Amino acid sequence: MAQAKNNNSCTRKNIMASSQSNSSTNSTPPCAACKLLRRKCIPGCIFAPYFPPDDPQKFANVHKIFGASNITKLLNDLLPYQREDAVNSLAYEAEARMKDPVYGCVGAISVLQKQVQRLQNELDAANTNLLRYACNIVDIPSSMDRLPLMGSTSSTGLGEGSVGGGDLYHHHHASGLPIPYTQAWGNNNRSNYHPPGDMDEMDGGERSM
Template identity: 80%
Template sequence: MSSYSSSSASSNSPCAACKFLRRKCMQGCIFAPYFPPEEPQKFFNVHKIFGASNVTKLLNELLPHQREDAVNSLAYEADARMKDPVYGCVGAISVLQQQVQLLQKELDAANANLLKYACSYCHPSAHAGHQQVLLPYHSSLQWSNNSDNEQMREKGGYVYGDVDGS
């Protein structure tokens, strides 16, 4: 449970929820343990997205040990909805999944290039007259010829390529 307790009713400072709703914070206030007075924006966002009445109903239906996780989830979703009203946290998850897919493709390409490079040492006759080197290029790893490498050096990244231009 949160380090903040419903003792705010006995102190002079009401919880963020009661302060926002302009009501007296009573002993046993359902919001007090989860919306301390120092975090008014947390309750504001949750109230704006879900409504105080709905949050009250939800918290009353949950067991006390489940409430903190529920409030944290509501706060996270509310923050995400404030930033992206259409997709909320689903939009953030989608962006992260796309980044993972892109990075997986880059990793697969790097592993394929590493395998090609390793195979050139395993079977030197297969690449007679070719020596594999690491040359400057952009972020994606690609096999390239020397004319491409000249252009890529100007861009300042890395590429794998053949020294003899093939």
């Protein structure tokens, strides 16, 4: 009787241990793909690393657009390090198709391309304005260098408004005006000029006087 009791206690312990081990193995929730497909998530499931149980909508969108069999075939054809990028791309395209059934991700790409073109036009306009501003800064010192040459008459000591012969040339040459022609004999000089014959007559008259 005592031996039978011992056997029964050992059997109960084994049953409890096996039930605890089964509960520990079943405590891991299945991935989102296996849960949606209602199948057992076995160790080494190809969906488990990319479709966690806490994000069921990700696989739901991908399954609705592409299908579970196509996703399985695609992942099996790829190398392990390429699968994560492929799943993320499929998830993005599926979500865009759910939001925009007509254009999908093409519509989002078109919007981004238009934004890039608009920003490029703004950048070109800013570079053009910057170049024009830089050219104006360069022209200002070159025009200032010509100012002392135009005002050189004031340093001759002839007074403001009076221009000598050399200064007159430089003044008109710097300003771009035609150089005026000045006669060597003015009206006052003509009145004081007498030919040699007239000088003799004047001398004779004075002598006769």
